[in-house]
Amino acid sequence: MRPVSYSRATDVDTAIGTVSADPESTFLAGGTTQVDLLRIYVEQPRRLVDINDLPLNRIEELPDGGLRLGGLARMSDVAEEPELVRRYPMVAEALLLGASPQLRNMATLAGNLMQRVRCTYFRDTEAACNKRAPGTGCSALDGINRGHAVLGTSEHCIATHPSDLAVALVALDAVVQTEGPGDARSIPIDDFFLLPGQTPEREHPLAHGELVTGIDLPPTPVAARSRYIKIRDRESYEFALASVAVAMSVDGGRISEVRLALGGVATKPWRARAAEQVLDGAPATTDSFRRAAEAELAPAVPHGMNAFKIELARRTIIRALEQMTQREGTT
Ligand SMILES: Cc1cc2nc3c(=O)[nH]c(=O)nc-3n(C[C@H](O)[C@H](O)[C@H](O)COP(=O)(O)OP(=O)(O)OC[C@H]3O[C@@H](n4cnc5c(N)ncnc54)[C@H](O)[C@@H]3O)c2cc1C
Ligand code: SF4
Structure with missing residues (x-):
């Protein structure tokens, strides 16, 4: 057993400050991925900073005619938002086709984008896996790889990206909004996900402690027919x-x-x-x-x-x- 400390942040600055000050800490949102990974020792943070009280769950109109989805909005709430269903049906459909109703009630949009791969070897700490333990090799290359990727692979990792939501967001050129520990950033969604290349352990361009605060959907009339x-x-x-x-x-x-x-x-x-x-x-x-x-x-x-x-x-x-x-x- 490894002890894990837990705290609940009530404002964005505290959440970012606490996580960025401690390399062994991480954010906890709905916990539907994070708690699984803790239980099987794939991730072993010493500190969890619960961000569920942060005011980041709203869906707001943007001045340019787009929509901003809060990073902590729940998958089920977003899928039922009438304006999203009307203007971006493929986003609502992608949300509703992911996981189960119980999971969608807990899971947040940011957590969905940050979820880890479902490769069996990634989740088995006895197996060689460059993503979990860089330099150990990739068991999937010659192993059970029925669910693995055929595009964007490298000799170091062939794991499939698991998110449904992210596929719709990539089609729409969505923009991920982040805050701290440096400046606030707007990251085009295609740059938010990294190819495995030689560094499969690096999946996003985020700094440790950088918080996903929202996802912007640009005004895209064609998206109403999606x-x-x-x-x-x-x-x-x-x-x-x-x-x-x-x-x-x-x-x-x-x-x-x-x-x-x-x-x-x-x-x-x-x-x-x-x-x-x-x-x-x-x-x-x-x-x-x-x-x-x-x-x-x-x-x-x-x-x-x-x-x-x-x-x-x-x-x-x-x-x-x-x-x-x-x-x-x-x-
Ligand atoms: C059985 C099962 C089936 C599933 N099926 C599907 C499916 O079909 N399609 C699909 O798309 N998904 C599926 N999922 C994945 C599910 O959608 C994710 O587990 C969920 O979206 C994660 O959100 P969360 O809020 O629970 O994140 P958490 O588990 O709390 O966190 C996940 C990761 O995101 C980080 N994080 C969370 N919030 C932020 C933030 N604001 N900023 C920065 N980092 C953050 C955490 O530190 C952690 O590393 C499934 C999951 C399970 C368990
Ligand atoms: S495919 Fe990627 S995640 Fe799976 S074993 Fe290989 S390196 Fe690890």
Whole structure:
């Protein structure tokens, strides 16, 4: 048993000051990831700073017409917010397709973005894992890797990024707001998630003690015509094998605007820019969708058991785009 001290911060400065002053301390939000990792000794902080009393759970209009989601807003509350459902349906759908109702009632948006990977070897302290113990190797490369990534991998780590919410946010070019211990920062969501490269232990550009205070959704009219599709081994309470966040408008049979991102297949929430390039201005047909999916997946690298994900992702992209064209309101 290792003792852990616990304190409850009531203001942002105290929370940041307490964590940044002690390298062995960490924030505790809903605890749905953090407590699991403590129990299995994957993370062993000496101090937990509970941030649930901080006033960061609101959803506010931004002057530019976007929405700011508080970092401590609960997944279930955000998914039910009428303005979010109306203007950014794919965000609401991604939230509702994640975890279970009980977990969503506790889990916060910032905690969701900061959650750790679900790789079995990461969670087994006896296994070699470069992410948990840098330099020890990657057991998944030649191990059980059915759920692992085919895009954005390196020879040091192939773990899939687990968040559904983050996939929708990447498609929308959301911006993560942070505070302390240095200046407040606005971090474009695509820069918030790092590829594993040679340093898989580093997942975010945050300093120790830097607090995620909010997530800004820019005004994006096309996002009102969007959806999130998630393919998984069972219909609820399961992480994605492949997922697609898509927003699209069609004008005169041609795609006038499209945003596409993938989950479940990459080491970070994956903006599908190669596919977007193929789709931009193309006829809204299955042939265009097929070419877009193939362009995006051309650099995919299989690792034994997860080879099926390339075909699965291809089909999921095509299905998502077909469903968008069939829905009223895409033209
Ligand atoms: C069984 C199960 C199934 C799940 N299924 C899914 C799924 O299908 N899809 C999905 O997307 N997720 C899924 N999840 C993950 C779940 O969504 C996350 O556990 C949850 O969102 C984490 O939020 P939390 O508030 O509980 O974070 P915590 O557990 O409290 O914290 C998680 C991490 O974030 C850090 N942190 C928290 N808040 C902040 C902040 N404001 N600033 C900086 N750092 C912070 C903590 O220090 C910690 O490192 C599942 C989880 C479980 C247990
Ligand atoms: S895939 Fe990443 S998290 Fe999993 S064992 Fe390899 S290094 Fe660790």
